[in-house]
Amino acid sequence: MPRLFTRILRWGAERTLSTQFLIASSLVILIATVSAGYLTTRLVADKALSGKAGTTALLVQSLTEAEVQELGGSTRLKAASIAHLDALFGDADLQARFPHIEIWAPDGTVAYSRTKQMIGHRFSFPEGLQRALKGEIVAVYADLHADEHTFRNINTEYLEIYSPLHDQASGRIIGVAEIHEDPSGFVDELARLRVVTWTTVALFSFVVMxxxxxxxxxxxxxxxxxxxxxxxxxxxxxxxxKELMELRDTARRASMEFANLNETFIRRIGADLHDGPVQLMTLAILQLDELRDLTKKDERARLLDETSKTLGEALIEARTVTKSLLLPEILHLWAKDVVAEAIRQHEARTKTKVAFVSSGTNADLPPALKTCIYRFVQEGLNNAYRHAGGNGQRVRCRIDMPVIAISVGDDGLPSGTVPFAAREGGMGLYGLRQRIESFGGKLAVNKRPGGGMMLEMVLELQQADATGL
Incomplete structure (x- = not known):
C-alpha cells in the first residue's frame, strides 16, 4: 500500500501544474460539495419541516382552540365539544390529510381522539408533547413503539405535528393538539427540494472549479x-x-605573459643603460681623475674636450633609451592623430612613404591605449620596412566607438630586391599580441593573396576604457 501511494504521488508530480490542480481541486471540491450538499439539504429539510409544522399548527389552532377552552379547568371535554370537534374533522379532505387527531391535556390524558377508545386514557409523555407543553411547535416522525401507537396498532410512520393550545383569556397553555399527517406528499416535496439543492450545489461547485x-x-x-x-x-x-571563464583564462595568461615580457623589456633597458650611458659616464669619471694629475694647459684642454664629448654621447644615449620608454608627444593627441604621428615618425626614420586612410569618428583615449595603438602601427610599419623594403606601406584606421579597427599592410618585397635593414627593433609580434590582448583586443596576421602581409588590430572598448584612466 505505501508503495502504491508513493507511485501515485510520483505520477502526480510528473503532471503539469494545471493537471495537478485539477486532481487536487477535484478531490477538495468533491468533499466540499458533499459536505455542503448534505448540510444544505439537511437545513432545507429542517426549514421545510418547520414551515409545514407551522402552517398545520396554525390551521389546527384556528379550528380547535375555541372548542377546548374548558381544558383550562378539567382534563376532559364535554360531549358537546367532542361532537363539535367530530363535525369539524369529519370532512373527507381533512380525514385524508390528517388520519389521526388527538388533543392532550397537560397531564398526559387524551381529551379528544378520533379513536374513541383512547379518550380518557393517560399515556407516557411523547417527546413532542413535552416540548409542545413548553410552547414549541414540534414536527417529528411517529415512533411506532410509543404506547399510544401500539394501543391502536399503527404501522404507518406518520408525520406527527404537536401544536400548543392556549387559554384565550390568560394565554397559558391548556392542551396540545397532535396531528398525524400522511408524509407521502411531504416526502415527495422534500425529495424534490433535495434534488434541486444537490443540483444547485453541484452546479455551483462545477462552475467554481x-x-x-x-x-x-x-x-x-x-x-x-x-x-x-x-x-x-x-x-x-x-x-x-564558459566563454567568460575562457576569456578570464586568456586574460590571465596574457597578463602573465605581459608581465614576463615587461620584465624582459626592463632587463633590456637596464642592459642598454649599463652598456651605453653608464659606460660613457664611467669613462668620463676616469678622464676627470686623469685631469687632476695634468699640469700642462694644452693637455688639460684636450682632456676636457674629450670628457665633454664623452658626456654628450652619454646624454644622447640616455635620451635614446628614455625615448623608447616614454612617448610624451602622443599624450595630448586623439586616436587618429596618434596613428598619424606613428606614420610620421616612421617616414622620417626610414625615408619612405606610407599611405594613410581613416574613417569614422575620432576619440580621446587613455594614455595606455594610445601607447598600444602607437606601438602597433610602429611595429607593423617596422615589419613592412624590414621584410618588404617599405613597398606598398599603408595604414587604415576606422573608429566606430566603442570599436577601433586598425590595419597595417604592405605589397611584399619586389622580386630581385634586397630588403632594408631595420634601424630600430621592436618588441616583436608576440609582445604586441600580449599587449593588445591585455586590453581585450585581437591581433590577426594574414598573408595577402598578391603578396605581402597584413596586420589587423581590433579593440572593443569597455566604458571604463573609453572614458580614461
Missing part, C-alpha cells in the same frame, strides 16, 4: 513558458559563463 481551473491553466501555461524562457536563458548564461 471550472473557473479556478481555467485561471490556473492560464497561469500554468504562463509559468511553463517562463520556465522554458528561463531554461533557455540559463543555457545562454552557462554558455556565456
Amino acid at each position: 471550472l473557473g479556478l481551473f481555467l485561471i490556473v491553466r492560464r497561469g500554468s501555461r504562463t509559468i511553463e513558458h517562463q520556465r522554458q524562457v528561463l531554461s533557455h536563458r540559463a543555457e545562454e548564461a552557462e554558455s556565456a559563463s
Whole structure:
C-alpha cells in the first residue's frame, strides 16, 4: 500500500501544474460539495419541516382552540365539544390529510381522539408533547413503539405535528393538539427540494472549479513558458559563463605573459643603460681623475674636450633609451592623430612613404591605449620596412566607438630586391599580441593573396576604457 501511494504521488508530480490542480481541486471540491450538499439539504429539510409544522399548527389552532377552552379547568371535554370537534374533522379532505387527531391535556390524558377508545386514557409523555407543553411547535416522525401507537396498532410512520393550545383569556397553555399527517406528499416535496439543492450545489461547485481551473491553466501555461524562457536563458548564461571563464583564462595568461615580457623589456633597458650611458659616464669619471694629475694647459684642454664629448654621447644615449620608454608627444593627441604621428615618425626614420586612410569618428583615449595603438602601427610599419623594403606601406584606421579597427599592410618585397635593414627593433609580434590582448583586443596576421602581409588590430572598448584612466 505505501508503495502504491508513493507511485501515485510520483505520477502526480510528473503532471503539469494545471493537471495537478485539477486532481487536487477535484478531490477538495468533491468533499466540499458533499459536505455542503448534505448540510444544505439537511437545513432545507429542517426549514421545510418547520414551515409545514407551522402552517398545520396554525390551521389546527384556528379550528380547535375555541372548542377546548374548558381544558383550562378539567382534563376532559364535554360531549358537546367532542361532537363539535367530530363535525369539524369529519370532512373527507381533512380525514385524508390528517388520519389521526388527538388533543392532550397537560397531564398526559387524551381529551379528544378520533379513536374513541383512547379518550380518557393517560399515556407516557411523547417527546413532542413535552416540548409542545413548553410552547414549541414540534414536527417529528411517529415512533411506532410509543404506547399510544401500539394501543391502536399503527404501522404507518406518520408525520406527527404537536401544536400548543392556549387559554384565550390568560394565554397559558391548556392542551396540545397532535396531528398525524400522511408524509407521502411531504416526502415527495422534500425529495424534490433535495434534488434541486444537490443540483444547485453541484452546479455551483462545477462552475467554481471550472473557473479556478481555467485561471490556473492560464497561469500554468504562463509559468511553463517562463520556465522554458528561463531554461533557455540559463543555457545562454552557462554558455556565456564558459566563454567568460575562457576569456578570464586568456586574460590571465596574457597578463602573465605581459608581465614576463615587461620584465624582459626592463632587463633590456637596464642592459642598454649599463652598456651605453653608464659606460660613457664611467669613462668620463676616469678622464676627470686623469685631469687632476695634468699640469700642462694644452693637455688639460684636450682632456676636457674629450670628457665633454664623452658626456654628450652619454646624454644622447640616455635620451635614446628614455625615448623608447616614454612617448610624451602622443599624450595630448586623439586616436587618429596618434596613428598619424606613428606614420610620421616612421617616414622620417626610414625615408619612405606610407599611405594613410581613416574613417569614422575620432576619440580621446587613455594614455595606455594610445601607447598600444602607437606601438602597433610602429611595429607593423617596422615589419613592412624590414621584410618588404617599405613597398606598398599603408595604414587604415576606422573608429566606430566603442570599436577601433586598425590595419597595417604592405605589397611584399619586389622580386630581385634586397630588403632594408631595420634601424630600430621592436618588441616583436608576440609582445604586441600580449599587449593588445591585455586590453581585450585581437591581433590577426594574414598573408595577402598578391603578396605581402597584413596586420589587423581590433579593440572593443569597455566604458571604463573609453572614458580614461
